[in-house]
Every structure is written in C-alpha cells, then in structure tokens.
Amino acid sequence: MELIVASTVGVLTAGGVYLMLRLRTFPVILGLALLSYAVNVFIFASGRLSIDQSPILSPYGEASYTDPLPQALVLTAIVISFGMTAVLVMIGLGAFFESETDRIDIDTADDAAAPEKDTQA
C-alpha cells in the first residue's frame, strides 16, 4: 500500500516535471496537471494510509478512524487546481490562436520589435 502510493506520487511528479520542461503550452499544462495530482495524493497520504475506516469518530467507545482533514484539504485543492487548469487551457488556446504557435519561449527581443498596440483611449 505505502509502496504503491509512494511510487505513484513519484512517477506523477517525474512525469509532471518532464512535461513541464517542454517548451510548448500543451505539455506544460499536462505537466502542471500531473504535478497537482501528485501533490493531491501526497496530501491525502499525510493523513496516514488506512483501509476500511470511516473519517468519522464513532460514538461507541474506542474507534479507529481515518483523519478527515486531509481529505477535506485534498477536495479543496482538487477544485482549485481544476479551475486553474481550465483557465490555463483557455489562455494557452488564446495565445495559440493569437500567435499561431504554442511555443512559450518567445524571447523578449521578439516582442520588443513588435509595435505595441495601443488599446487605450
């Protein structure tokens, strides 16, 4: 059990970092998603791994239970990272349509040369 969870976190992190280091938008987004999955599993494990136990204290005597707090934290983290990924996908698409390329290492000399469009009144 511990081995599976630990290696899952490890593999997800490794894959995420690898993909993040690509210089294209899509792999970077996937890499970020993988990284956030890894950290979600990691937080989940910080409440200790236990099987077949409810996250509620039993009113009857000595109960063993699993810590509910990390589960709540993970839930929050999942929702937020899902939202961020969605935004990032939108922005990546925007950048792709705007510049016809999904490379993200366009150097600064490039955009300094492009005339700054004045959108202000």
Place this chain on the structure above:
Amino acid sequence: MSWVLALPIIIPFATAVLSFLFRKGPEGRWLSVVGSAGLLIASGILMAEVLAEGVIAAQMGQWAAPFGITLVADLLSAVMVVITGITGLAVSVYALADIDERKEALGYHALFQVLLAGVVGAFLTGDLFNLYVWFEVMLISSFGLLILGGQRVQLDGGIKYVTLNLVSTILFLAGVGLLYGMTGTLNMADLHGAVQQVENQGLLVVVAMMFMVAFGVKAAVFPLFFWLPASYHTPAFSVSAIFAGLLTKVGVYALIRTFTLIFTSDIAFTHTILLWVAGFTMVTGVLGAAAMNDFRRILSFHIVSQIGYMILGLALFTPLAIVGAVFYLVHHIIVKANLFLVAGVARRIAGSTELSSIGGLYKSAPVLAVLFLVPAFSLAGFPPLSGFWAKYVLVKASLDTEAYWIAGIALAVGLMTIFSMTKIWGAAFWTPHPSGLEPSLSTLPSRDRAALLLPIASLAVLTCIIGFFPEPFVAFAERSAAQLLDPTAYVAAVLGDVPMEATGLAQAEVLP
C-alpha cells in the same frame, strides 16, 4: 470584534460582485472607487483596534482555534491591510482615466476588487491552508487582470507568470501536507508550539525550505524571479501598479510570517540561506534593470532588487533588522506603485514607455517631473525621503551583526538604483523628445488629468511624510518587530489565554 477583521475581506468581495453587475456602465468604476475607499476605512478601524488592544483574532463560524479558520491581525498584518487600502484607493482612482470601456466591460473592476480581497485575506489569515486559498484567489484574479485585452505579449507573459506561480503553489501545498503529517495542525499559532515538539527536526527544515522556495517564487527572489520581468510590463498601467505594489509583497509577508512564527528552529541554516538569497536578489535585480531600456521593464527589475532588501531584514533576524524589513515593506509598496503610475502618465502624454522614443517631459510637464523625482529618489534612498530611512536601518542592522559584505552590497545596490533612476530621468525628462513632440499634461482632458495626477500626488506626499517624520513610523515598526520576534501575544490571541498543548491529531511521527 470579528467584524473588524472580516470587513476588509467582505467589502472588496461585495464591491466585486456589484461592479461586475454594473460593468457595462460608468457605475462600475465609481463602485470600485467607493469600495476601495470603504476598504481603506475598514483597514483604518482595524488598525485602530490593533493599536488599542494588541493582537486581535476571530474564529470564523465559531469553530475554536486550532480547528476552524482563524483571522488574526497583529501590527504587521494591520499595517499591510492599511497599505493595501491606500494603494487600492489610489489605483482605482487612477483607473478612472486609465482603463478603457472595453476592459471595463470585460470585468476589470471586479477582478481588481477580488485581487484586493485576496491580498487582504492573505494578510489576515491565521491558517496555512487558508493562506493557500487566498494565494489562489490572488493568482486567478491577477491572471485575469494580466491578460485583459488579450494582446500577444500579454498572453505570452501571462503563461510564464501563471506556470511558475502554479509550480510554487504546488510546492507550498506539498509543504502544507508534510507539516500537517508531522504536527496534525495547520493553524499558524498552534504550529508555533507544535513544531517544537516534532522529533524529526531535519524534516522540519526540509519543509521550511519548501516554504522558502514556494514563497520565494511569489516574492520574486533570486533565482526564482524570472516570471516577474517577463510579465509586469505588459498589462494596463493601473494593473502593473497594483501588482508591483502588492503581489510580491504578499510573498515577502508570508516569508516573514512563517520564518518568524513557525520555522525558527534552525535559524543558523535557514536564515543564512535567506541572507545569500537577499544578496543575490539585490544584485541581479539591479543589474537586470541597468540592462533595460523601457520605463516599465526597469521598474520591474527594481521590484526584484528591492525585494532583496526586505529579505535581508528577515535574514539578519535581529530586532533592528526586522524593523528595517517592516519599514521597507511599507515604504516600498507606496513608492513602487507610484512609479508605475507615473510611467502610465508618461506613456499617455509622450506616447511610449521605450526610453529612446520619449523625452522632453521636464520642460513641458514639470509637475510630472517633480512627481517622478519624489518616488524615484526615495527608491534610490536619498535623504530625507522614506527610502533613506529604510535603507539606513537595514544597513545599520547588518553592520551591527558584523555582516559587512551584505551592508556593502546593500549600499552598492543603492548606488546602482540611482544609476537606473537617472537613466530614466535623463532619457524621459531631460533629453528633448526624438520626434519633436512637446508632451504636456494640458493635452489630457481635465477629468483624466485629475484622476491620473491625484493618486500620484497623494502617494508622493505620503512618501514625503514618511521621509520627513520617520519617528512614529520607525516606532511603529519597532513595536511590530517586537511582536514578530516574540509571538507569545499572537499565540495567546489565537488560542485563548491559556496556551494549549499542540493538538496533534496525527500523533505518529514521520520518519525519514
């Protein structure tokens, strides 16, 4: 008492909703101004309360301290909220003339207010996971502001900005997970006691480093600052100004908070790293600025170099150094936001921010020249402006601890800052405009002129006040530093007067 703490968060959120509903008309922008004024008033009340009663805390939803979400304000939090109110009001007045109707219809004012709410929330929360949530609120609204308008450079800078910030957030979360696994609590005041009972102190240092990297990205310290100069020169000027003033400072605040309250077990290790980071941040930022030729890019790199000074104060970790860090934080937010606002006016009347294609501002717009001089020379540390006292305290603190090399670096970086400021001064103000234009403030419609110059002038006056009468401000910073270095009052305010044992739901110790 809990309303005093909750109002600075509720007001901007309510304003955001209202100004989103009225985003198509002129009501939206006035709502934003009114909301920011309300935030300033609420922060003033909070400050008065904190000054009168010491640290105040409130448990949201009446869940007792280590379990529920705590809002807590000590002097540092309170002063940061006040500064947020001041900067927010200045920028929302400025935005009346700076933001066009298209951006307003896209929801500029709503995003701006959510950003303020996120910043205030991060300053007031007493819970690490809640801090993460506020970081995300800030991140998502700042991301919206950054790309509002949808130009290619904006999208490009936006992707770098959001990617690096997300990585830092993920690291922060992992640190939170480890810390929870070790101590069973995420309440910062509770953690102060709980971390001292952790047996595996080595792992605690690892967590401290994860937090340092995570907050370091937010604060844009060396070598994690690359997202900042890549993105800050692209959005509208009022957006640049609020980012420059507040966003990185939230990272600095989080560093100061966690590294005075929680991670103080191995100061010799963690704070030495911070000291090196501070030195490199100062030097690389100022060198980067020297290589730039654009008004906003120079200022962006200067944010990085100035962050180094604040980290320096934290790293030295003496009472005087913390005083310097707090004073620097306050002074810097005002000055930096103001410089970006000036850059916006220069762009409006001279047509560009590229230094080679503007000029003549001194001759034709002397008022603007004076308004630039005040924050610019304050940034560089000219006496008697506010930056001088901030730098003076920090340099004295480093001399007191016999860290002569870092004092030397701080002074040399100050000199380089003057170089950058005189470069802007020479190119934008003294040399004649390359296309013969005489940029004058009178070309602006009078309403726009008032909306643009009023915030700049007010912030400049504030800089002068801090500079000419530093005594009460330094005294305040001293009280704040004393609170930071001795968190007993903070812990007592959050957990009740009898300090509890660490709750430790997860008692099992994580072994290496």
